Amino acid sequence: MNRTSIANRRTRLVPALLLVVMLLLPTVPALAEDNATYTIKFSGVIDVVPAAAGDPWQVAGYILTVGDVTRVRPTNETPAAGMWADVTARRLADNSLLALVVVVKPPEVRLKGPLAAKPNDGIGAWTIAGRTIWFTTESVISQRSGPVEVGQWVEAFAVEKPAGTLTSVRVRGIEAAEDAEIYGAIQSFGGAQWVLSSIPVAATTDTLILGEPESGLLAQAAAELTPAGLSARVFRVAWQEPTRRRQPIQLTGLIDALPNDSLLGLWQVAGQSVEVLPSTQIFQVKGLVQLGARVHIVGWQVADHLVATQITVLASPSGSGRQFYLHGAIEALPEQGLLGTWTIDGQQVQVTRQTRIHGQEQVHLGAPVEAAGLQFRDGVRLTTWLRVRDMSGPGPQPTVTPGGSRTPGGTPQATGTPGNGPQPTHTPQPSRTPGSGPGPTRSLASP
Amino acid sequence: MRRSVQVSLLLVGWCILGLGLATNTPWLPGSAATSTACIELVQDGGFEAGSPAWLRYSAQGYELISDFNPRSGAKSAYLAGVNSADDRLSQQVTLPVGASTLRAWWYLATAETAGAFDQMTVSLLRTDGSWLADLVTVDNTAEVGVWDEILVDLSAYGGRTLVLRFAGRTDDTNISDFYLDDISIAICVADPQPTATSTTTSAPPSATATLSATSVMSVPTATMTASPTVVTATATLTPQWTSRRGYLPYVIR
Numbered sequence: 001m002n003r004t005s006i007a008n009r010r011t012r013l014v015p016a017l018l019l020v021v022m023l024l025l026p027t028v029p030a031l032a033e034d035n036a037t038y039t040i041k042f043s044g045v046i047d048v049v050p051a052a053a054g055d056p057w058q059v060a061g062y063i064l065t066v067g068d069v070t071r072v073r074p075t076n077e078t079p080a081a082g083m084w085a086d087v088t089a090r091r092l093a094d095n096s097l098l099a100l101v102v103v104v105k106p107p108e109v110r111l112k113g114p115l116a117a118k119p120n121d122g123i124g125a126w127t128i129a130g131r132t133i134w135f136t137t138e139s140v141i142s143q144r145s146g147p148v149e150v151g152q153w154v155e156a157f158a159v160e161k162p163a164g165t166l167t168s169v170r171v172r173g174i175e176a177a178e179d180a181e182i183y184g185a186i187q188s189f190g191g192a193q194w195v196l197s198s199i200p201v202a203a204t205t206d207t208l209i210l211g212e213p214e215s216g217l218l219a220q221a222a223a224e225l226t227p228a229g230l231s232a233r234v235f236r237v238a239w240q241e242p243t244r245r246r247q248p249i250q251l252t253g254l255i256d257a258l259p260n261d262s263l264l265g266l267w268q269v270a271g272q273s274v275e276v277l278p279s280t281q282i283f284q285v286k287g288l289v290q291l292g293a294r295v296h297i298v299g300w301q302v303a304d305h306l307v308a309t310q311i312t313v314l315a316s317p318s319g320s321g322r323q324f325y326l327h328g329a330i331e332a333l334p335e336q337g338l339l340g341t342w343t344i345d346g347q348q349v350q351v352t353r354q355t356r357i358h359g360q361e362q363v364h365l366g367a368p369v370e371a372a373g374l375q376f377r378d379g380v381r382l383t384t385w386l387r388v389r390d391m392s393g394p395g396p397q398p399t400v401t402p403g404g405s406r407t408p409g410g411t412p413q414a415t416g417t418p419g420n421g422p423q424p425t426h427t428p429q430p431s432r433t434p435g436s437g438p439g440p441t442r443s444l445a446s447p
Numbered sequence: 448m449r450r451s452v453q454v455s456l457l458l459v460g461w462c463i464l465g466l467g468l469a470t471n472t473p474w475l476p477g478s479a480a481t482s483t484a485c486i487e488l489v490q491d492g493g494f495e496a497g498s499p500a501w502l503r504y505s506a507q508g509y510e511l512i513s514d515f516n517p518r519s520g521a522k523s524a525y526l527a528g529v530n531s532a533d534d535r536l537s538q539q540v541t542l543p544v545g546a547s548t549l550r551a552w553w554y555l556a557t558a559e560t561a562g563a564f565d566q567m568t569v570s571l572l573r574t575d576g577s578w579l580a581d582l583v584t585v586d587n588t589a590e591v592g593v594w595d596e597i598l599v600d601l602s603a604y605g606g607r608t609l610v611l612r613f614a615g616r617t618d619d620t621n622i623s624d625f626y627l628d629d630i631s632i633a634i635c636v637a638d639p640q641p642t643a644t645s646t647t648t649s650a651p652p653s654a655t656a657t658l659s660a661t662s663v664m665s666v667p668t669a670t671m672t673a674s675p676t677v678v679t680a681t682a683t684l685t686p687q688w689t690s691r692r693g694y695l696p697y698v699i700r
Contacts, residue, residue: 110592172515175621177558
């Protein structure tokens with residue numbers, strides 16, 4: 001046997017050995033934990049803070065015993081009941097939970113969505129993603145990431161008051177997104193509605209629920225803003241335990257095949273079949289869904305394929321473009337079908353099979369829509385998502401209008417023009433004013 | 448004479464810090480009856496003083512000290528927050544011979560949904576501005592919405608005067624925000640019978656703000672190392688940087 005053949009044999013043997021080791025590896029912790037433990041992670045509302053060293057914690061109704069291995073990390077305040085905690089714990093053989101790490105954090109509800117109304121002086125009731133959020137003189141505003149103006153998207157950080165109202169700690173402008181988002185504590189769930197930190201979110205038969213909801217656990221909802229309110233596409237419950245179903249799997253690879261006429265259905269990615277559902281979130285910002293695009297997929301495994309909950313395009317042959325977002329009335333549509341050139345508020349955009357259209361049955365001339373996508377160097381604007389809806393949005397109206405300011409979320413306007421805010425414009429890059437934050441703008445020498 | 452003033456300041460600082468530490472919740476690990484006291488090498492690590500100590504650079508001209516999202520006090524540093532950001536904060540520090548640890552708290556907000564496209568890097572530069580080392584890089588894949596602590600062992604750089612730099616950078620789509628607060632390089636002195644601590648739980652060095660940062664900064668290294676009570680490190684400090692990145696693998700943004 002010459003040296004080359006030995007080398008070849010080694011070359012074949014090494015991967016084979018590695019494969020054997022990799023196959024055996026998962027069984028090692030499984031055997032080790034068979035009689036004892038495994039690690040779980042969850043986030044929830046703190047019910048009980050230990051009064052003395054050695055006393056248990058209670059988070060989201062779960063008793064957490066403490067031991068020498070327990071580490072507590074208060075991120076900025078002294079722990080107290082009502083605050084939130086990210087917990088890593090060991091599930092013991094008797095089913096009890098031993099706290100490993102408890103990260104205590106303030107109970108800040110996060111809400112992302114379009115700003116439909118706000119008082120002129122900023123103090124009082126704002127309508128964000130159809131919900132009323134109260135602003136005080138202590139609420140802080142940042143416009144660095146985008147304008148905090150009616151018609152634009154914002155992210156509000158709020159605390160829930162005992163009366164069930166939300167008071168904003170701070171708000172910032174953000175780029176528009178396909179879904180509104182809510183991150184809060186589960187107060188009720190089941191049936192047709194969940195309530196996250198006082199925010200009701202509808203659940204439909206199409207809603208994907210990841211994790212098993214329980215009161216007191218934290219959850220995120222990605223939701224559509226409909227005339228009836230927020231309607232969840234996905235609920236993600238902040239609980240991870242290896243024994244539970246739909247364990248998240250991640251996959252990164254190139255798209256080999258796509259369905260013929262829409263984004264829904266079976267994709268082939270890195271040799272695997274991936275099912276895309278109406279509830280699957282698809283993010284086309286770094287590039288477009290097309291053959292050869294590199295995508296990152298989160299989902300769970302069923303018999304012979306992966307069911308995708310979230311797909312992010314990391315890069316695509318078409319390249320990326322400048323993001324645009326606009327809203328207004330539909331002024332022109334293709335002669336046949338929905339694919340082709342649309343005119344929205346005087347601006348032409350392309351709708352292709354890469355476009356996700358929400359509220360397709362409501363598409364007609366004059367209907368209010370919002371649309372977002374990528375504008376390429378040749379000036380073509382390719383719409384990646386489009387939603388028929390009124391920007392003023394739904395939601396309960398406040399009974400008080402502090403300072404005599406107008407009532408937020410007033411009567412929806414036929415044109416879909418948001419409130420008294422600026423007229424919809426094409427904003428490939430949200431306008432930003434350098435130095436709009438507190439203090440004078442400074443540009444110092446590069447250190 | 449000057450040295451005796453400086454030593455007095457150190458002692459006053461230790462006493463103040465000791466009082467500050469003593470007010471912590473007693474059952475929290477690491478806070479119980481600790482008698483370690485520290486002096487602070489970073490000036491205005493909480494950004495409360497209008498940050499004259501920090502050299503700031505923002506490619507797009509943004510003010511980098513903000514009241515938008517402080518961890519403690521009323522202000523923090525706010526890096527990036529726009530596409531194609533290149534924001535930097537830096538400060539010169541003189542590290543004593545022996546052990547020292549950088550602590551900093553950071554917080555992420557991001558529109559990214561996968562992949563690491565936006566980063567914040569903690570680096571050391573030489574005083575002439577040339578790059579020496581990257582200590583830590585965090586990115587948009589970390590958990591959002593939570594203040595997390597960075598710990599870096601700086602003992603390898605003891606005895607040198609260097610520039611500590613925090614740089615936030617983003618690509619051209621999907622904005623990320625990086626917030627920084629309570630940055631500290633504390634030199635700690637142990638009690639003759641120190642209480643064992645076993646966690647990385649930190650106490651914000653708020654008490655150190657009462658020290659004259661200028662005086663502390665001007666303490667020669669020799670002064671620090673000459674003291675027989677200067678410890679090389681508290682046993683609690685992690686030798687490499689740590690963070691909860693990846694701590695909660697489910698993505699909640």
